[in-house]
Amino acid sequence: MSKWFGPNNEQFACKCGCGLCNPDPQLVLDLDEFRDEWGLPVIITSGSRCAKHCLDIGDEIPSFRNVHQPAPSDGYTKAVDIACESARMRMKLIEFFKCKKGYRRIEVTNLHVHVDRGVDNVAQDVFIVNWIVEHK
Ligand SMILES: [Zn+2]
Numbered sequence: 404m405s406k407w408f409g410p411n412n413e414q415f416a417c418k419c420g421c422g423l424c425n426p427d428p429q430l431v432l433d434l435d436e437f438r439d440e441w442g443l444p445v446i447i448t449s450g451s452r453c454a455k456h457c458l459d460i461g462d463e464i465p466s467f468r469n470v471h472q473p474a475p476s477d478g479y480t481k482a483v484d485i486a487c488e489s490a491r492m493r494m495k496l497i498e499f500f501k502c503k504k505g506y507r508r509i510e511v512t513n514l515h516v517h518v519d520r521g522v523d524n525v526a527q528d529v530f531i532v533n534w535i536v537e538h539k
Contacts, residue, residue, distance in 0.1 A: 405431055405432060405435040406435055406438075406439065407434070407435045407438040407439070407445070408431050408434050408435050408438070408447075409431070410424070410425070410426055410428060410431055411424060412424075412431075412447075414446065414447035414450060415431075415447060415450030415451055415480070415483070416450060416451060417450070417451045417452050417453045417456050418449065418452070418456060419452075419453060419455060419456040419459065421453045421455065421456070423451045423452070423453045424450065424451050425451055425478060425479055425480055426450055426451065426479065426480050426483065427477075427479040427480060427481050427520055428479070429505065429520070430479075430480075430481065430482075430483065430518075430520055433500070433503055434447070434483070434485075436499075437495075437496070437499050437500075440495075440499065441492070441495060445485060445486075446485070446486040447483050447484070447485060447486075448484045448485070448486045448514075448515050449471060449483060449484035449515075449517075450471070450480060450483050451471060451472075451480040452471035452472055452480070453472070454472065457471070457472060471483075481519060481520040482517060482518060482519040482520065483517070483518060484515040484516070484517050485515055485516050485517075485518065486514070486515050487511075487514070487515050487516045488513065488514060492516075493511055493516060496509070496516045496518070497509055497511070497516075500518050505520050506518060506519065506520055507519055507520070510535060511534050511535070512534075512535045512536065512537045513536050513537060514537050514539065
């Protein structure tokens with residue numbers, strides 16, 4: 404049972420208002436553990452995205468990369484964006500998630516950190532950190 408985040412936490416819901424909210428249960432548990440270790444609020448700025456919302460924001464659908472959409476294999480959304488504008492929190496997020504099984508990708512922007520479990524449960528044999536500057 405998660406202490407900070409539950410699967411129906413509105414932070415994980417699609418931003419278009421359609422009600423889609425189905426984060427990967429392991430992702431929720433890991434975020435909960437991170438929240439405990441970090442000791443400060445952790446804000447999810449993007450969780451599930453429906454196909455319509457993906458189109459609206461110019462994201463690819465469906466694609467291997469678009470892990471905000473429910474994955475076809477088990478129907479869970481495999482990625483979140485975590486609000487993060489401090490170097491200290493970025494380092495903590497990278498250190499935390501690189502040690503967790505199943506995470507394949509971390510994307511760091513000036514506004515958030517994206518963590519991505521991918522669409523299957525393959526071992527963590529691909530792990531990359533991208534740096535992207537976004538405009539507010
Ligand atoms: Zn939606």
